[in-house]
Structures are given as C-alpha cells and as structure tokens.
Amino acid sequence: MIDRSRLSALLARERAAYADLHPRSAAAYGRAGHLFGRVPMTWMNKTAAGFPIHFETAYGARVTDVDGREYVDFCLGDTGAMAGHAPAPVVEAVTRRLSERGGLATMLPTEEAAEVGAELARRFGVPQWSFTLTATDANRWAIRLLRAVTGRPRVLVNSYCYHGSVDESLIVVGPDGRARGREGNVGAPYDVTRTSRVAEYNDLDGLERELAHGDVAAVLMEPALTNIGIVLPEPGYLAGVRELTRRHGTYLVNDETHTFSAGPGGATAAWGLEPDVVTIGKAIGGGVPIGAYGLTGELAAALSGRSDLDLVDMGGVGGTLAGNPLSLTAARATLGEVLTDAAFARMVEVATGFAGGVRKIVEGYRLPWSVSQLGARVEYRFTAPAPRTGGESAAHADGELEDYLHAYLANRGILLTPFHNMALACPQTTHDDVARHHEVFAAALAELVG
Known part of the structure; x- marks a missing residue:
C-alpha cells in the first residue's frame, strides 16, 4: 500500500529538515573526531537522519537538545530511564x-x-x-x-x-x-x-x-x-x-x-x-x-x-x-x-491509551499493521497479524519506513526508541504527550498514504 518512491522523497525531505533544525548537534558530531564513530558508544549512531541529537537537559518525560528544541521522550534511554529522566x-x-x-x-x-x-x-x-x-x-x-x-x-x-x-x-x-x-x-x-x-x-x-x-x-x-x-x-x-x-x-x-x-x-x-x-x-x-x-x-x-x-x-x-x-x-x-505499584498502574494506563490510539489511526488508513503492548511498552509493526516468532518479526522490518517515521516525529518533537518503533511510558508521561504523538503520527501517515 506504500508508494516506495514517495516514501524515499519524503524521507529525503525529512532528513534535510533534520539537518536544518539541528545545526549545533551536527557541529558537535563533527568535532568529535577523537570518539570512535564520533559518539561515546557506537549504538548512539543508530539514527534516522545521519547524526544523533545531542542532548542538553533531560527531566521526566522531556529532553531538550543543544539546539534548544524540546521533545516528548518515548525512548527513555531504551528502558534505562523507565523511571523518567532524573527522578x-x-x-x-x-x-x-x-x-x-x-x-x-x-x-x-x-x-x-x-x-x-x-x-x-x-x-x-x-x-x-x-x-x-x-x-x-x-x-x-x-x-x-x-x-x-x-x-x-x-x-x-x-x-x-x-x-x-x-x-x-x-x-x-x-x-x-x-x-x-x-x-x-x-x-x-x-x-x-x-x-x-x-x-x-x-x-x-x-x-x-x-x-x-x-x-x-x-x-x-x-x-x-x-x-x-x-x-x-x-x-x-x-x-x-x-x-x-x-x-x-x-x-x-x-x-x-x-x-x-x-x-x-x-x-x-x-x-x-x-x-x-x-x-x-x-x-x-x-x-x-x-x-x-x-x-x-x-x-x-x-x-x-x-x-x-x-x-x-x-x-x-x-x-x-x-x-x-x-x-x-x-x-x-x-x-x-x-517505580512503585501505583506508578506502574499509571504507566500502563497511559500506554494502553497510546496503543488504542495508534490502532485507531492505522485502521483509519487501512494499513496492514499491528500494535503490541507489554505493560508500559507499546510497539507498532508493519505487518498484521503481529509476528509470533523472532524470525517473522525480523522478516517484516522496513528500515526506510522506520527512518521516515522516526525522522518525521523527531522533527516535530517526538522521540521513539531508535532501534525500532517502541514507545515507553514513564511515571511522568501524560495523556497529552500521547495525544501529541498521535497527532504527529497521523500527519506522517497522511503524507505517506493519505
């Protein structure tokens, strides 16, 4: 259902916009020649747009980068900050x-x-x-x-x-x-x-x-x-x-x-x-x-x-x-x-709202995708029904589509886990944060398949 040439053009546009929006991150990356891979740890090079955002502050469910841009952070350090940043x-x-x-x-x-x-x-x-x-x-x-x-x-x-x-x-x-x-x-x-x-x-x-x-x-x-x-x-x-x-x-x-x-x-x-x-x-x-x-x-x-x-x-x-x-x-x-019992109850409630909203958007565009939830963790996949094995899951990866969604979201203040389409709720994540993701996610799909 996806026009691959349109996808490529949109991804190129979003990568160009990313470069324009993050000049200080780009400069910091360029100066880091004494770091192997120009980052403190090579996983940080997993990015949809050529160089990583360099962060300045991070509190709760928010990250601010060196260019002064604020993000709703659903990555949360790939689970390392499940308790929120600097609780x-x-x-x-x-x-x-x-x-x-x-x-x-x-x-x-x-x-x-x-x-x-x-x-x-x-x-x-x-x-x-x-x-x-x-x-x-x-x-x-x-x-x-x-x-x-x-x-x-x-x-x-x-x-x-x-x-x-x-x-x-x-x-x-x-x-x-x-x-x-x-x-x-x-x-x-x-x-x-x-x-x-x-x-x-x-x-x-x-x-x-x-x-x-x-x-x-x-x-x-x-x-x-x-x-x-x-x-x-x-x-x-x-x-x-x-x-x-x-x-x-x-x-x-x-x-x-x-x-x-x-x-x-x-x-x-x-x-x-x-x-x-x-x-x-x-x-x-x-x-x-x-x-x-x-x-x-x-x-x-x-x-x-x-x-x-x-x-x-x-x-x-x-x-x-x-x-x-x-x-x-x-x-x-x-x-x-x-990370108390009460905090987990709130996190799971927010994540449930995230999962339900994504399903509604995907169904609205009649995309053959699926959404899986594991407590406070949600992921959308480019196949339906959801994969039942690791091999099936790997076979349905789509790097170009992932990069488009990640770059589009990042350019509009939303961070997902860079390795896949995972969103995690921490105790400070709100329903308004989820609504903002859904607004941007729906816009990304509208441009792609609408």
Missing part, C-alpha cells in the same frame, strides 16, 4: 550519598545492598541476589554459574532475542531452519553454534528438539521478545517452556531487563512465572548503571556447596565496581519511591 527521589538520594557519605569504590558492602536485594526478592520471587553494572554482565555471570552447576556446555536462546552483548545469544534460526550466527556479529570469539542452541519463540516443538540433546545448561529468554519488536507469548507457551526445561534438567533464566515494563515484578510476577534465575538491569537504577541477577534458594545452595568453584576471587564472576554504593543507593530510591 527527584533518585537525584536526592545519590546527592546525599555523594555529599554526606562518600566512598564510592571501597569494595565493602553497604546496608542498602541488603535492602535492594530484599525488594527484588519480593517483586520477582527468587530470594538470593547479586549485583553487576549491566544486565549483559548479569546474564554472562548467570550463564557461568549454570554451566558450573550442571556440567553442561551450551546455552539455548530464542531466535532474535536480546540479552545485551552476550556472545552466546547472537544466534538465530536461518531460512533453512538450521542455527547460524546472527548477521553483523563483531569479532565472535568462537562459532556460536558450538556454544549455543536456538529455537524460535512460541515454538515448543523446536525447543524440545534442541533440549533433547541433553547438553543445555540453561534456557536464557525474555518472557516476551522486545528488541526485535514486541512478540508476545501464545497461550500455554511459557508454561510449556517451564515444563520442558524441568523435564530435561535445564535451568530457566528470565531476562527482565525490558519486560520489566509488564509491572512491578516484570513479566515474572505479572504472568506467574517460576524461573530459576532472574536477570535485570537499566531501569532499576533510575539512570545510574546497575544490573542484578537473582537465584532460587535451591540453586544458590547448590552453588555455595561446591568447594571446587572459586566464587570469591578468580572465578570469573564479579567486577570491582559491581555492587557499588552509588548504584545501590539509586536502586533503593528507584524501587522504593519511583
């Missing part, structure tokens, strides 16, 4: 920590650590917690522990899953149905098909076939796929995963880094799941770097009882700055005062 309780807590107590790298525990662990245990239902600086590290360390306790070498993930830069997760089901490395993987240390197995999300037969080899230590999965576009579980799928992992003696890890949007205890609590390990990061620190992994009591006891495992010194599970006081102070404030 006041977190700012106050970390300021007190810095000014009154100091000591940010002592390699000594603080009382906050136990409080955060207890709160995570309450929310996610697994009692033993340890801390990292990122969710990637939490996943890496969980994998090492589960390989050790099972004596099995492999990890199983879903095709087109997202677990940060974990080497073992960069595997997909190819067009021929066989496992292969994910395209674009940088400097893979080893053939991922030798370390990992893969099954499509929502495919219990495929999962059972791979587990039957008897060499999988852990299934590492998002309860719902997120970074390839939201892919929700079909009825009975997650219960089937749990039954199959138990039957084959394989541990189950729920990576809640993005699916935390489902509620105060993520999808684990919202859907009554029973994983052996929960990993999480980003959002629980209110913008301060942190990650964490939680273990069942049985698993923690099995690991602690292994005298051959060096869990204290050189065992490969740790990090000098992991569990630092600043991260844990931020996490205590975020979990205790910002």
Whole structure:
C-alpha cells in the first residue's frame, strides 16, 4: 500500500529538515573526531537522519537538545530511564550519598545492598541476589554459574532475542531452519553454534528438539521478545517452556531487563512465572548503571556447596565496581519511591491509551499493521497479524519506513526508541504527550498514504 518512491522523497525531505533544525548537534558530531564513530558508544549512531541529537537537559518525560528544541521522550534511554529522566527521589538520594557519605569504590558492602536485594526478592520471587553494572554482565555471570552447576556446555536462546552483548545469544534460526550466527556479529570469539542452541519463540516443538540433546545448561529468554519488536507469548507457551526445561534438567533464566515494563515484578510476577534465575538491569537504577541477577534458594545452595568453584576471587564472576554504593543507593530510591505499584498502574494506563490510539489511526488508513503492548511498552509493526516468532518479526522490518517515521516525529518533537518503533511510558508521561504523538503520527501517515 506504500508508494516506495514517495516514501524515499519524503524521507529525503525529512532528513534535510533534520539537518536544518539541528545545526549545533551536527557541529558537535563533527568535532568529535577523537570518539570512535564520533559518539561515546557506537549504538548512539543508530539514527534516522545521519547524526544523533545531542542532548542538553533531560527531566521526566522531556529532553531538550543543544539546539534548544524540546521533545516528548518515548525512548527513555531504551528502558534505562523507565523511571523518567532524573527522578527527584533518585537525584536526592545519590546527592546525599555523594555529599554526606562518600566512598564510592571501597569494595565493602553497604546496608542498602541488603535492602535492594530484599525488594527484588519480593517483586520477582527468587530470594538470593547479586549485583553487576549491566544486565549483559548479569546474564554472562548467570550463564557461568549454570554451566558450573550442571556440567553442561551450551546455552539455548530464542531466535532474535536480546540479552545485551552476550556472545552466546547472537544466534538465530536461518531460512533453512538450521542455527547460524546472527548477521553483523563483531569479532565472535568462537562459532556460536558450538556454544549455543536456538529455537524460535512460541515454538515448543523446536525447543524440545534442541533440549533433547541433553547438553543445555540453561534456557536464557525474555518472557516476551522486545528488541526485535514486541512478540508476545501464545497461550500455554511459557508454561510449556517451564515444563520442558524441568523435564530435561535445564535451568530457566528470565531476562527482565525490558519486560520489566509488564509491572512491578516484570513479566515474572505479572504472568506467574517460576524461573530459576532472574536477570535485570537499566531501569532499576533510575539512570545510574546497575544490573542484578537473582537465584532460587535451591540453586544458590547448590552453588555455595561446591568447594571446587572459586566464587570469591578468580572465578570469573564479579567486577570491582559491581555492587557499588552509588548504584545501590539509586536502586533503593528507584524501587522504593519511583517505580512503585501505583506508578506502574499509571504507566500502563497511559500506554494502553497510546496503543488504542495508534490502532485507531492505522485502521483509519487501512494499513496492514499491528500494535503490541507489554505493560508500559507499546510497539507498532508493519505487518498484521503481529509476528509470533523472532524470525517473522525480523522478516517484516522496513528500515526506510522506520527512518521516515522516526525522522518525521523527531522533527516535530517526538522521540521513539531508535532501534525500532517502541514507545515507553514513564511515571511522568501524560495523556497529552500521547495525544501529541498521535497527532504527529497521523500527519506522517497522511503524507505517506493519505
């Protein structure tokens, strides 16, 4: 239904307008020659218009760039700012920590650590917690522990899953149905098909076939796929995963880094799941770097009882700055005062309004698109019905169309997650913010297909 030549012309127009609207961002990008890729971290080069917006301030659901332009931010640091930018309780807590107590790298525990662990245990239902600086590290360390306790070498993930830069997760089901490395993987240390197995999300037969080899230590999965576009579980799928992992003696890890949007205890609590390990990061620190992994009591006891495992010194599970006081102070404030049950209820309500409004607009233009919601997270996709596997979701990506929508929205003060069409609500996101998105989104479609 889309005229590709018209799409290309509109995208070129929006990119030209973007350059005109952001001269200081363009100049800052041009001056950053000593940064690899001209950005602090190469992911920041994911932009619809040639260079990234450079931000000046960010509070709540608003970002202001160096050109003085304000945005309603539905990206929220790709979940890192789910609590909103600079939430006041977190700012106050970390300021007190810095000014009154100091000591940010002592390699000594603080009382906050136990409080955060207890709160995570309450929310996610697994009692033993340890801390990292990122969710990637939490996943890496969980994998090492589960390989050790099972004596099995492999990890199983879903095709087109997202677990940060974990080497073992960069595997997909190819067009021929066989496992292969994910395209674009940088400097893979080893053939991922030798370390990992893969099954499509929502495919219990495929999962059972791979587990039957008897060499999988852990299934590492998002309860719902997120970074390839939201892919929700079909009825009975997650219960089937749990039954199959138990039957084959394989541990189950729920990576809640993005699916935390489902509620105060993520999808684990919202859907009554029973994983052996929960990993999480980003959002629980209110913008301060942190990650964490939680273990069942049985698993923690099995690991602690292994005298051959060096869990204290050189065992490969740790990090000098992991569990630092600043991260844990931020996490205590975020979990205790910002991402509360009441806040999640408001966030989900706003996101529900976002999803319903997008559906109405898409249906009005009779586009064969779909909208998926995961609590406070919403995504629109260029196919209907919504994809049921990661492979299906990847096959329906349309980079040019995404870039048009992202550039059009950014030029009119709306930011979506640059990697896909994801919108996230934080506690400060309002229904007026949603209405503004819908106004601009409808205008973008009117120009494209109207």
